[in-house]
Amino acid sequence: MTQWQEQLKKYALLSLKIGINLQKGQDLVIRATVDAKDFVREVVRAAYTEGAKNVFVDWDDQQITRIKYDLAPMEAFKEFPMWLAKGYEEMAAAGASFLSIISPNPELLKGVDPEKISLAQQTGGKAMKPFSKYTKSGKARWSIVAVPTKEWAAKVFPDLDEEKGVAELWEKIFYITRVDTEDPVESWKKHNEALHRRVDFLNEKQFQSLHYTAPGTDLTIELPDGHLWKGGSMVNPDGITFTPNIPTEEVFCAPKKLGVNGRVKSTKPLNYGGQLIEGMSFVFENGRIVDYSAESGIDILKKLVETDEGSHYLGEIALVPYDSPISNTNLLFYNTLFDENASCHLAIGAAYPMNLKDATDLNDEELEARGVNTSITHVDFMIGSAELNIDGVTKDGETIALFRNGNWVV
Ligand code: ZN
Numbered sequence: 001m002t003q004w005q006e007q008l009k010k011y012a013l014l015s016l017k018i019g020i021n022l023q024k025g026q027d028l029v030i031r032a033t034v035d036a037k038d039f040v041r042e043v044v045r046a047a048y049t050e051g052a053k054n055v056f057v058d059w060d061d062q063q064i065t066r067i068k069y070d071l072a073p074m075e076a077f078k079e080f081p082m083w084l085a086k087g088y089e090e091m092a093a094a095g096a097s098f099l100s101i102i103s104p105n106p107e108l109l110k111g112v113d114p115e116k117i118s119l120a121q122q123t124g125g126k127a128m129k130p131f132s133k134y135t136k137s138g139k140a141r142w143s144i145v146a147v148p149t150k151e152w153a154a155k156v157f158p159d160l161d162e163e164k165g166v167a168e169l170w171e172k173i174f175y176i177t178r179v180d181t182e183d184p185v186e187s188w189k190k191h192n193e194a195l196h197r198r199v200d201f202l203n204e205k206q207f208q209s210l211h212y213t214a215p216g217t218d219l220t221i222e223l224p225d226g227h228l229w230k231g232g233s234m235v236n237p238d239g240i241t242f243t244p245n246i247p248t249e250e251v252f253c254a255p256k257k258l259g260v261n262g263r264v265k266s267t268k269p270l271n272y273g274g275q276l277i278e279g280m281s282f283v284f285e286n287g288r289i290v291d292y293s294a295e296s297g298i299d300i301l302k303k304l305v306e307t308d309e310g311s312h313y314l315g316e317i318a319l320v321p322y323d324s325p326i327s328n329t330n331l332l333f334y335n336t337l338f339d340e341n342a343s344c345h346l347a348i349g350a351a352y353p354m355n356l357k358d359a360t361d362l363n364d365e366e367l368e369a370r371g372v373n374t375s376i377t378h379v380d381f382m383i384g385s386a387e388l389n390i391d392g393v394t395k396d397g398e399t400i401a402l403f404r405n406g407n408w409v410v
């Protein structure tokens with residue numbers, strides 16, 4: 001077995017043991033594209049070996065996705081196959097776990113009408129909402145892992161030829177996901193413990209607000225009553241741990257919907273629906289985006305902000321040290337799973353109910369009443385840098401330095 005094959009096996013096992021924490025006799029649904037077939041087969045083999053009952057693979061092909069965007073009429077993007085949405089909901093209700101194996105192609109949708117992309121995202125978001133209740137609450141355990149494509153490698157390593165680029169990207173992924181350590185499952189247990197220590201500190205403090213300063217940024221974000229910071233592995237309502245993102249370096253919380261004021265500048269490009277937005281700035285008043293700009297991709301940003309009412313507000317704040325594995329690669333991955341874990345970020349759109357005490361069963365109205373945002377979208381953008389400082393302000397007005405020059409100081 002080559003070293004790559006060995007690491008591929010470790011990666012497959014990591015996604016099952018740390019990612020979804022597959023239980024004996026459980027069903028598994030894998031969402032993947034045909035680009036990832038070698039890894040998907042490895043995961044399926046590992047899943048049955050670990051005691052899965054049935055493994056279903058929901059295959060997609062990115063070239064077919066592109067063909068549809070180019071050739072299908074606009075009406076096609078108003079419809080979603082409800083049998084598929086219901087199938088996901090039924091599998092979740094029956095106790096299956098869900099593993100998404102993404103194989104990014106950052107320029108897949110380059111030049112596609114942003115109207116079609118935004119309509120497809122709205123339609124998909126609405127149709128999958130009953131299913132996403134299961135994943136957002138953690139009732140259905142889920143995880144996301146990534147596999148290189150030649151297109152992705154070409155974007156991350158434009159100077160390498162195809163084969164070298166893909167090999168280099170695999171190597172970086174194995175480093176970032178700690179698959180290159182002696183015992184990746186053990187490494188992740190330790191990493192999760194470190195994240196939980198931060199989470200416990202922040203939850204104990206119950207800060208009134210956080211204050212962000214950096215070049216182009218002076219932003220105050222209030223936190224709702226009963227907020228819960230989360231990070232690393234989670235415990236679902238059945239008491240089983242799972243790690244939704246591999247990699248993950250963030251601790252994150254929900255902002256108070258109407259409590260965001262000031263301005264913030266993004267520090268990395270955002271890849272939204274296959275298109276890039278660069279150099280974004282937002283101005284917030286009482287939570288609402290009242291002004292925004294971008295150095296490029298402003299029409300795409302406009303579609304994002306105008307998705308629905310909730311896409312004018314924030315739904316997530318996340319803290320990631322500047323000195324961490326993804327950040328240390330000094331690479332831009334053109335993919336949120338990697339880039340968000342390189343950097344402090346905010347998300348436009350829905351808050352996670354898990355970021356509020358006793359809120360996993362609340363509907364949208366009830367969540368809004370608790371002071372957090374709801375939307376059909378949730379899109380992260382990066383604001384971390386070596387110049388970012390963050391202070392926490394407690395309910396008695398005490399200020400505690402949390403980040404200096406991009407890193408934790410507590
Ligand atoms: Zn995040």
Ligand code: ZN
Binds near residue numbers: 347379
């Ligand atoms: Zn997010």
